[in-house]
Amino acid sequence: MKPWIKRTLFGMLGASLLVGGLSACSSGHGWHRGPMDEQSLTEMRGKALERVGSKLELDAAQKQRLEHLADALQAQRKAFMGDATNPREALQALVTGATFDRAGAQALVDAKVRAVQAGSPEVIAAMGDFYDSLKPEQQAQVRDMMSKRRGWMRHRG
Structure with missing residues (x-):
């Protein structure tokens, strides 16, 4: 496999793990309460960054790059979610x-795909x-x- 393909795939996998972890934290505990507010998301993001930073023993420059990655992922999440206050x-x-609104479903999928495509270069670069x-x-x-399929968000020990 070519190195740039491998890097891109690894980057997307890593970004997916981080987005998945942030998404799980933002919605997994609050299905009955609805989406988390900005303050809660900011608190959880800070804890996640702190946990990753301590596990990997990051220096200041690495922490700054991790924060930039988190910013890019957060912007991608907002673009993906769109203006909907309640995605359901x-x-x-x-x-x-x-009947099922196929045209509406396709429009919804197309909007999500455009959002991912628009933000992906920045997320991959970060x-x-x-x-x-x-x-x-x-x-x-x-x-x-x-490789152990254990992300930072799921492992609490």
Whole structure:
């Protein structure tokens, strides 16, 4: 496999893990309460960055790159979510009639794909900058965590 393909795939995988972790934290505990507010998201983001920073023993420059990655992921999440305050309403609107609204579903998917495509270059660049700034032993830690399928967000010990 070509190195740039491998880097891109690794970057997308890492970004997916981080986005998944942030998404899980933002919605997993609050299904009955609705989406988290900005203050709660900011607090959880700070804790996640602190946890990652301590696990990998990041220096100041690496922490700054990690924060830039988190900013890019947060912007990507906002773009993906769009203006909807309640994403379930958009899905529920597809099944309100006698037939499934295929055109509405396709429009919803197209909007999400455009949002991901528009923000992906920045997320990939931020992930690449962060990963490339890590020392070889830190990179090995990241690979080891990923191979064990244990992310920072799920492991509490």
